[in-house]
Amino acid sequence: MLWDAKFRLNASNAVRFIERDLELPSRLDGPDALYEEICMIAALEGRKDIVTMGKTFGVNLAARINDEVMGEIAAKGDLEMVQLLLGLEMILNCFPAIIGSVIDNSAQHGHINILKWLFNDISNGKRRDSIVKRKSESMFLAASESGHLDIIKWGKDIAKLESYEFCKYGAFCNALKGGHISLVRWYRGQDVPFDEYTLPLAAESRKIALLEYLLEYECPNDNPLTCASVFSSESEKYQESLHVLQWLREQHNTPWDESTCYKAAETGNIDALKWARENGCPWDEGTLCAAAKMGHFHIVNYCLENGCPVADGHVYNKALSNLDIPDALKMIKLLWTFDVPLNGQVCAGAAGYAHIEALKWLRSVACPWDLLQRRTLRLYACAVRCEEPIEILKILKEHNHKSWTVSTVQFCIDNNCPVNDDDSLYACAVRCEEPIEILKILKEHNHKSWTADTSAVAAEVNNIRVLQWLKYNGCAWNEWVCHEAV
Numbered sequence: 126m127l128w129d130a131k132f133r134l135n136a137s138n139a140v141r142f143i144e145r146d147l148e149l150p151s152r153l154d155g156p157d158a159l160y161e162e163i164c165m166i167a168a169l170e171g172r173k174d175i176v177t178m179g180k181t182f183g184v185n186l187a188a189r190i191n192d193e194v195m196g197e198i199a200a201k202g203d204l205e206m207v208q209l210l211l212g213l214e215m216i217l218n219c220f221p222a223i224i225g226s227v228i229d230n231s232a233q234h235g236h237i238n239i240l241k242w243l244f245n246d247i248s249n250g251k252r253r254d255s256i257v258k259r260k261s262e263s264m265f266l267a268a269s270e271s272g273h274l275d276i277i278k279w280g281k282d283i284a285k286l287e288s289y290e291f292c293k294y295g296a297f298c299n300a301l302k303g304g305h306i307s308l309v310r311w312y313r314g315q316d317v318p319f320d321e322y323t324l325p326l327a328a329e330s331r332k333i334a335l336l337e338y339l340l341e342y343e344c345p346n347d348n349p350l351t352c353a354s355v356f357s358s359e360s361e362k363y364q365e366s367l368h369v370l371q372w373l374r375e376q377h378n379t380p381w382d383e384s385t386c387y388k389a390a391e392t393g394n395i396d397a398l399k400w401a402r403e404n405g406c407p408w409d410e411g412t413l414c415a416a417a418k419m420g421h422f423h424i425v426n427y428c429l430e431n432g433c434p435v436a437d438g439h440v441y442n443k444a445l446s447n448l449d450i451p452d453a454l455k456m457i458k459l460l461w462t463f464d465v466p467l468n469g470q471v472c473a474g475a476a477g478y479a480h481i482e483a484l485k486w487l488r489s490v491a492c493p494w495d496l497l498q499r500r501t502l503r504l505y506a507c508a509v510r511c512e513e514p515i516e517i518l519k520i521l522k523e524h525n526h527k528s529w530t531v532s533t534v535q536f537c538i539d540n541n542c543p544v545n546d547d548d549s550l551y552a553c554a555v556r557c558e559e560p561i562e563i564l565k566i567l568k569e570h571n572h573k574s575w576t577a578d579t580s581a582v583a584a585e586v587n588n589i590r591v592l593q594w595l596k597y598n599g600c601a602w603n604e605w606v607c608h609e610a611v
Contacts, residue, residue, distance in 0.1 A: 157185065165189035168210065171203050176210070186213060196226035202236040207243075225260040232267040237276050240264065244283055262292045269296035272305035293317060304330025306338055319344040324379075328354035331362070331369045340377060352381035352406075356388040356397065367397040374404065383409045390424050391415035398424060402431065410436035418443040420452055422459065429463040438470035445474045445483060454483045467492040 164184050167175035179186060190210060198206050207227060224243075231239040244261075261280065268276040277296070281289045297317045300308035304327070313319075323344050327335050328351045340346060355369045373379035381401070386408035389398035393416075402408065413433045416424035417440050429435075444456040461467070472492050475484035 158188075160184045161186070161188040165194055168194065168198060168206055171201075171206055173205060173209055176206070180213065186210070192222040192226035195223045196230040199227040199230040199236065199239055200234045202231075202234065202239065204236075204239050204242060207239055221260070225263060228260050228264045229267045232264040232273065232276050233271045235268075235271065235273045235276065237273075237279060240276065241279070265289060265292050265296040266299055269299040269305070269308055270303050272300070272303055272308055274305075274308050274311060277308065277311070298322075298326050301326035301335070302329045304332035304335050306332070306335045309335060309338070313342070321345045321348045322350075324348060325350040325354040328352070328369065328373070331355055331357070331365050333369060333372055336369075336373070346377060346379055349380045349382040349384060351379050353384035353388045356392045356394055358392045360393070363392075363394045363396060366392075366394055367400060370397055371400070381406050383407050383411060386412045387415050390421065390428070391419055393419065393421045393424065395421075395424055395427060398427065408433055410434045410440065414440050414443040417441075417456055417460065418447045420444075420447070420456065422456070425456070425459060429460075429465070435465050437466045438468040438474075440465060441467070441471040442474035445471075445478045445480055453478075453480055454486060457483060458486070461490065469493045 160179060160182070161184055164176055164179035164186055167179070168186075168190055176186070195207070195210065198210070211223070211227075227239065227243065231237075231243075264280055265277060268280070293312070293315065294317060297309070297312040300312060301323060309327075319339065319342070324336070324339055324346055325348055327339055352370055352373055355366045355373070357363075357366055370385070374381070385401055385406050386398060389395075389401060390412045398412075408428075410433075413425065413428045414436055416428060441457050441460060444460065445453050457471070467487065467490070469492075472484060472487055474480075475487055
């Protein structure tokens with residue numbers, strides 16, 4: 126019987142196909158990856174018989190059953206499957222990650238039976254106890270986040286688990302954010318102190334009963350972040366956020382500042398923003414920037430119609446940084462209709478985020494280039510990779526900037542954008558996969574100079590073809606070229 130023919134459908138159907146099969150195969154004739162996938166699906170569906178059969182036939186279970194899969198199995202509370210898989214030597218090869226995932230998911234979903242088995246097994250010498258204890262810190266954090274007090278109490282009492290004391294405050298913070306008043310009471314009994322961040326963390330849960338408990342026991346109520354912490358980006362929680370904000374202000378005079386309006390704008394909660402402003406909450410340019418960045422047009426309108434402070438070019442760049450191209454253009458046009466000032470920083474943002482249509486529109490309304498644009502172009506010239514070099518230049522990943530398209534570069538050049546430090550542009554081109562084409566583009570547009578550093582980069586990346594082309598076209602070189610080649 127050829128399994129590969131049967132199970133070519135997909136792995137999920139394969140498990141159900143096995144259930145209908147009258148006889149098990151005597152050998153495996155299909156591709157290894159197929160059986161690995163089948164065993165993974167079987168493990169997720171709790172089919173020990175199929176997983177055991179795969180083990181018997183020598184299927185590499187570790188190929189698909191990784192920490193993510195084991196975490197999902199633990200989240201379902203399938204103790205027998207966890208026991209089976211953790212008993213396999215091939216699974217133990219990636220033990221630390223898998224154990225961490227099993228502990229986290231068991232604690233988060235309240236499956237204390239899996240945790241008890243795991244930690245009890247340590248005492249029998251069957252597990253790597255140092256790894257389990259090292260991972261146990263996350264057990265307290267996950268259980269506190271989900272409100273499982275039974276796991277917290279049990280974990281604290283098991284053999285010399287020092288990690289509890291180490292992570293006690295972090296677990297307490299998770300209980301606050303989750304709104305678990307029973308856990309908060311228990312941690313309070315464990316001498317975890319209330320501080321200026323306790324109330325803001327509890328406000329994230331939007332649970333008035335928890336906030337009342339904390340205030341009753343004289344929790345500090347002088348942090349403006351408390352009011353800002355009630356907001357959620359989920360629209361169905363808008364009214365709940367407003368209700369808690371009103372309760373904090375009207376019942377306890379909790380202080381607020383510009384961060385309240387900022388968070389209301391960022392999450393799109395127009396009713397809360399209006400109420401805050403009507404009741405004297407201050408705002409600053411951050412409110413408008415937050416709304417523009419998140420694409421909340423109705424809040425941008427409200428801010429501009431009601432005198433919100435404006436950060437000039439900064440708000441345009443916020444709009445460009447987090448939206449797709451059509452919405453970004455729509456947003457900057459809206460800002461412009463309210464006479465929000467344009468400057469060269471905006472052109473820099475449009476070029477930097479590769480919004481070519483936005484850049485064209487900005488130039489059509491006389492948005493200037495300036496020195497900031499020059500610095501931006503130098504920054505993008507630090508790119509070291511180009512997957513499609515004639516189309517896209519990617520800058521250094523650690524700077525977390527967007528790609529810079531050749532069409533944007535072409536537009537900048539054609540519209541007399543001032544560029545200095547040309548050699549950095551050439552160095553960027555040399556590092557691309559198709560460097561000569563980009564070097565030609567730069568050369569054709571009359572960039573002022575290139576230096577021996579350009580040749581040195583070519584030597585550094587071991588591209589003899591580019592080095593020859595540079596030399597033929599008059600680029601200088603010096604001892605650093607040989608140094609980089611060596």
